[in-house]
Structure formats: structure tokens, C-alpha cells
Amino acid sequence: MIPRRAGSFQDRAEVHRLRSAVEGGGTAVLCQVLAGMGGVGKTQLAADHARHAWAVGEVDLLVWVTAATRQAVIDAYAQAAADILHTDPADPERAARAFLAWLEPAPGRPRWLIVLDDVADPADLRDLWPPAHDRGRTLATTRRRDAALATHGRLVPVGLFTPAEATAHLRHALAAQGRTEPEPDLAALAEDLGHLPLALSQAAAYLTDTELSAAAYRTRLTDRARQLADLLPEPGQLPDDQSTPAAAAWSLSVDRANELRPAGLARPMLELAAMLDPNGIPQQVLTGESALGYLTAHRSFDHRHSPTPGPSSVTEEEATGALRALHRLSLIDHSPAEAHQAVRVHQIVQRTLRDPLDPDHRDLLARFAANALTDAWPDIERDAGLASALRANTAALIACAEGALYQHAAHVVLHRLGESLGSSGQVAAAVQHFQDLADNTAHLLGPDHPSTLASRSDLIFWRGQAGHASGAAEAAALLLEDQLRILGPDHPNTLTARSNLASLQGRSGDAPGAAAAFGALLEDHVRVLGPDHATTLSTRNNLALWLGQAGDATGAAAAFATLLEDHVRVFGPDHPHTLTARHNLAGSRADAGDLAGATAAFATLLEDRLRVLGPDHPHTLATRHNIAHFQGEAGDPAGAADATAALLEDRLRVLGPNHPDTLTTRNNLAHFRGEAGDPAGAVEALTVLLEDHLRVLGPDHPNTLATRFSLAAWQGITGDSHGAAKATAALLEDHLRVLGPDHPDTLAIRTTLTHWRQLAGEQ
Structure with missing residues (x-):
């Protein structure tokens, strides 16, 4: 019997694809195989095609076979032989062979269609495929995607509804x-x-x-x-x-996949994938060290299929084999060429895997998945696509892990997610993430738990990055009080809290206060950690930075020069910390007025960063940024524009369009093109850039405010003094609200507003 038509059958694209293969009763395709995951409607499509072929007179004989096992196919063929050829059904295999022989072309034979529904294993049809000729057609449905199926006919993938x-x-x-x-x-x-x-x-x-x-x-x-x-x-x-x-629609498929080589790995692999993003999982997440550990611990051997089971560690090759086994059964889509979304799993399949797990196993699985994500997360996010995929997978894990990621401490992947959001330019999202993390750790682990304190610290940092330096400084002062009470004055986290507070003090407009705070902190870092500790050297760097911001450019340059000597001695000449120290020294020379020396230093640094870090490393790109900047400062805006345009192409490729560094490069390009004689083009480019700053960073971010300032300036340079004054007045209101009346940037805006009003003839 052909299965009854579903009550809400959809006339989907696959219906017409099947019919077009045999237009007008032709024989373009003699055998078609509908392949797809369970539940996508393959049987309904096959039934619709069979009914249509019969109704329009395309076939004279229609045989529907439920092909779940080899014996079921043999029995169906034998029954057909008994009905048509009057063969004795007592010997099913002989009768089946007789039926297949009768299907061969011969004068007077009918046109036939054989439907093999729900083929569970291609091996079941060995020697049982109907013959291929222009009087007959075969249609099969299966969850399998083995290469062997394609040798018998055209594979027709059946996916989800639109x-x-x-x-x-x-x-x-x-x-x-x-x-x-x-x-x-x-x-x-x-x-x-x-x-x-x-x-x-x-x-x-x-x-x-x-x-x-x-x-x-x-x-x-x-x-x-x-x-x-x-x-x-x-x-x-x-x-x-x-x-x-x-x-329960996929339980048998999971069992079958688990029997395929490498035996016993398909189920635990699918369990891991069930905790992650259904829209795409990077393959390295499922084949890394932590994933292999889970597969090793939860491999389920069937001695009938694996004669030499044992506890040996699962290899990356075997893990990949498990993915292929799941793909063959249509339980996942495995596309290795799609590096960042190599594995896709339907969300309903995921849930059917998660639901039966006992709470302890589910929590353990969640932590293994979190470890697997952490393994795959690079220290420096050079690949924006990979970073985005890891964030999406972490978000999916959080949604189904409940409290498993907060047992004893907040899992490190939760912090990596927030850092990645902020580093990719999604500063508002980073602030919200760390606010949620701080709330969760306080609720689940207690207000004095180290994870709670660490989450508060991260929240403060990203609030500062979002432009709320004053509010972040107040929160940092409260955190420092708690750190002193809970951890004591010499704990590394307490010292870090002091460093964050000092930085926020400077960003709030008090550069001398920040320098003084870092000077006091340096004494304690030397006492507690020693003079050559990386954190001590970092504090010296911050002290020199804020000395320069406070107006002592010469003192800052001298401090950076001494610091570089110690970096070379402690870390060696090619260490990234040493290269960063050279970068800062070059910048301080420019601030001290030695523009030529700074330009030469950056050029030499670029050679070493290319050699040590490679052309796409963010630090290498930052050095190119500075070289272009000082080229413009030296009076060559056209050359600076060309260098910045080339840099923008690489930052778009490496970091993506929404990264803060990419947006900054666009700002600089507009500036240099304006300086080179195209102020109207600068206004146009900055107008578009401002829209992206508002979308990506929000209205109060320092970079957004800086872009508004640049746009107003170029608007005035094009001759629109009234427009520049109006834009600067609105900007002043936001500076007063965000940064306060005494911040240097607010004072600069006041001066600029007076300038534009005078040019516009306003009072």
C-alpha cells in the first residue's frame, strides 16, 4: 500500500524536481534516490510521485516496497512474483530473483515503477536493485548518504521546509x-x-x-x-x-551510526554536538583534546562489530570518522570545506539526544563541551569568522547548560565569550554579558567568590571601553575595597584592581592622578612580584604612558627607552612584549617632537613584526597604521591615504568590517583624503562611518564621539560653518553628559565650538 497523503502536504520544489527527471514519460533518470534526515518527508514525496505517475498513465505496474531490511525487500519482490508470475512464494529468494528477471526488457512487458522506501543500509540491496532500462524506473528513499548509493542513480537531497x-x-x-x-x-x-x-x-x-x-x-x-x-x-x-x-525518530539511526567504523563513537560525538550551535560547529571543536577525552571516556563498544575493544585514546582521525558516520546516516551535515561551520545538527535532533541524559551526565557533557570550545579559541583572534562561530556555539551551550558552567567556579569559556565580544567591537554586548555573568556568579557562587570578583573586574573594564569611564571608576573603587577585604592588599587580583582603577582615572580626564597611582602601584609590584615580572613591566609601561598624557613627553620617552632595555634582557629581542615596548617607545618619540625618529623606528619595527608575527597579526597591522599616520603628519596626506587604503583592505579581510580597528582605519582614510584635497569626500565618508559607529559601538563610545567631532570639523572646512557649529554644540552636550565638564575632550569641544560660532557670525 502507498502511504496515505499527509493532510497538509506541501507542493515543494522536490516534487517538481522528481517529475522533471522523466518529463513526458522520458527516461532522463532511471533511478532516483531521495536522501535526507528522518522526518523531512521523503516517504510523502515518494508517495506523491508514485500516485502522479500512476494517475497520468506513465506506468503500468507500480510496486511499493518498505525496504527497511533485506528480507523485507525479498519478501515484497516474492509477493509481486506470486501475484504477477504465479511463482511459488514458499521460496522467497527464488521468487524474488524471478521477479527481477521478469523486469528486464522484453516485448510486451509493462512500464514499471518500483519504490524502495526507507532503505536502512545500502548493503541490503546488493543484487536486489531493479534493472536499469527505458521501460522501468526506480525511486528509493533513505537516510543514508553512502557513496555506493550514487552508483545506482541520481541522489536527490531532501531538506527541511522553507x-x-x-x-x-x-x-x-x-x-x-x-x-x-x-x-x-x-x-x-x-x-x-x-x-x-x-x-x-x-x-x-x-x-x-x-x-x-x-x-x-x-x-x-x-x-x-x-x-x-x-x-x-x-x-x-x-x-x-x-x-x-x-x-524517537532518530534512535535507530544513531544506533546504526554507532556501529559504523570507528565503532562506538557516533553516539558520544552526537551528544557533544547536541550541546552546541545547530547552525554550525567548527570541526576543531569536536576533534580537539577535550572532545577526544570525552569520546575516549564514553565510547560504547559492541563486541559483535569491534573484536578488539579497549580503552586506548581516541585519535583525531577517529573523531573525524565519527563525524562521517553521522553524516552518512543524515544525523548531521558534515562539510569540512566550511571551516567555521563544518558540522550542522538539527535542533530537534539535538534535543532528542539531550532530553534522556541524566542530570549528572548532562552537566559533565556541558563542561566537556565548554572545554572543547576553550581548546579551539585562539589567544589572538585573527580569524573573525572563527571567533564569530565560537561565540555562537558558546551562546548555544549557555542556553542548554543551565548551572553546569558555574560549578565551583565560572567556566573560563564564559569569560572568553565576553572578551571576544568586546574585542570584535561589540562593546555594548560585552558589557551586558559581563553584567549577566556578575549577577549569575553572585547568585550561584556568592558575592565574595573569586569568580564574582573577576566578573565584576571584567564588567568594569568593558564599561570603561564603552565610554563610561567615570561610572566604571566608581565601580572599580568599590571592587578594590572588596578585594582588599577578601584577598588582602598584596593579592595579584587586588593589584590588578588598582591598575584598572588608575587607568580609568586617567581616561576620566585625570592624567596626572593616573600617573601618580601607577607610580605607587609600581612600588608594590616590585615588592610583591619582583622587578622583572611581566606585570611589573606592564605597570612601568602604563606609568610611562600616563606621564606622557600628563604632559611630560620627554620623561615618558626616557621611561619607555629604559623599559625597552629591560624587555630585551628579560624576554629577548623577538618576544611580542619586547616588540610592543618598541612600539610604545616610537610613539613616545613622536609625542616628544622627534617625528623623523619615530617614523624610522616604526619602519624598522614593521620589518621585525612581519618576520616574527606575520603580515596579518593585529600588532603588525597596528604598526602599519602608525606608519601611515606619521606619513600624513609629515606632510604627505596623499601617500598616507594610499597606505591607509591598503591597510583598510587587510583589516577588512583579517578583522572584519565591524572591528573597532577597521572603523578607526576608515576614519583615518577619510581624514587623509580630506587633507589631500577632498573635504567633501571626507564628509561623505565620515557620515557613513558615523552610522556604523552608532550601530556597532553605540552613541556614547569614545570612537563614536570622535567621529562626530571629525565630521563636524570637515563640515566646517567645506564652508558650512553653521552646520559645524550646530553639530559641535550637540556633541558638547553629549560630552558633558558622558565625560563631565572637566574632561580634556570636553574642554577641547568648547574651544572648537567657539571657533565655529565665530566663523559663522554667531554670538
């Missing part, structure tokens, strides 16, 4: 029961269910049986205390003659 098809499916299924729901709610529910046909049809039946609204059902879906099996119809109440609830 969003429009999924929403229409829900609408029609509910309408058949006299139900209507708001279209946005249906679209949102379809998204929650991942546009999977099986889940959609069963959810519609559940809504009908329970009289729940789509919005209320979505709320239950997000309740982690509920299992998916409890949110779908019971086995006896499934729609469209379905035999398996969605929550």
Missing part, C-alpha cells in the same frame, strides 16, 4: 481542525521547530488535542524542565498514520 512552507503547513493543519492562529506566531513556532516537517505535523496535532495556542506552545518548548516527548502527541495519536514520535 520558512514559507513550514508556516503554511502549520496554517493548513490547524485550519483543517477549525483553528486559526496569528501568522507571526505560526512563523515563530515553525522557526522554533527548525522547519522540520515531522515535528511540525506532530506539533499541530498536539495544539489541536490540547487547545493550546501557538504562543503558549512556544513557551512550553523553551521550558527546559519539559522534555520534547511530553510536547508531542502520544504514539497512538500521531497524525497522518505516522508510526514514530519525533522525539
